[in-house]
Amino acid sequence: NVEVSFPGRTRILTVSNQKGGVGKTTTTVNIAAAIASLGGRVMVIDLDPQGNASTALGIPHSADVPSIYDVLIDGFPLDDVVQQSPESELLFCAPSNIHLAGAEIELVTQVAREQRLKTAIDEYLASLAQPLDFILIDCPPSLGLLTINAFTAAEEVFLPIQCEYYALEGLSQLLGNVKMIQKHLNPKLHLSTILLTMYDGRTKLAQQVADEVREHFSQEVLRTMIPRSVRISEAPSFGQTVIAYDGNSAGAIAYREAAVEIVRRGSNGEEA
Ligand code: ADP
């Protein structure tokens, strides 16, 4: 059993990488479930119209279910759409559904279009009797208004990197976007955490990519790496995170270790 403490302040991380298929959604739901297993109260905001994070957390999100779309476009309070995951009393999700696919365009003509998520989160946090320890936002791969809303609402950028060729491609673009958001919309935003995912230690390439990322971002990279694992990839088809699906598998153990590091490091990347 690992001892971690939660200081009672809500950390908001946006899980971002402008590449698709690098493990953003997988990392969001499994880190969230792992933090809940450590005793933290966590909410996942599913900002991807595909709704994969909602699915993996066992959250119904058909077209008639109130979703983050209603929050962003119709001004619903977040409280009206948040559901508890069947996995844990400490794990919550604001689901996405199919309507969110249109939100990118509908947001364009909205008042304060970049701040709508932030406003909803601020109101929600102020209304809670029991505070949340973490909010994790699962972003779509594109830099549209949904991602900009996440960057405006969060303090920390959490970047999963797949240990494969071209892993670093697009990274300078992401960092440039973070800078732009810092300057114009959210001075607090910073890259706090990098997690190496789908690591296959048998390949030289994976080791080289890991070394290169550690060289460039020694402060931000977690020590723990997430191995490539079939258990991780099959869990969502059971509407579960790997923490619930097979808690003793290598993937679940790695996600729990990564979660411990994140909780202990605090928002600036240094050990508490
Ligand atoms: P993104 O959200 O960045 O598009 P996903 O989290 O959906 O990426 O992951 C892309 C695919 O890779 C999914 O099919 C997922 O199940 C699989 N995957 C993610 N992490 C792992 C892992 N550690 N081992 C094996 N498969 C993984």
Ligand code: MG
């Ligand atoms: Mg995704």
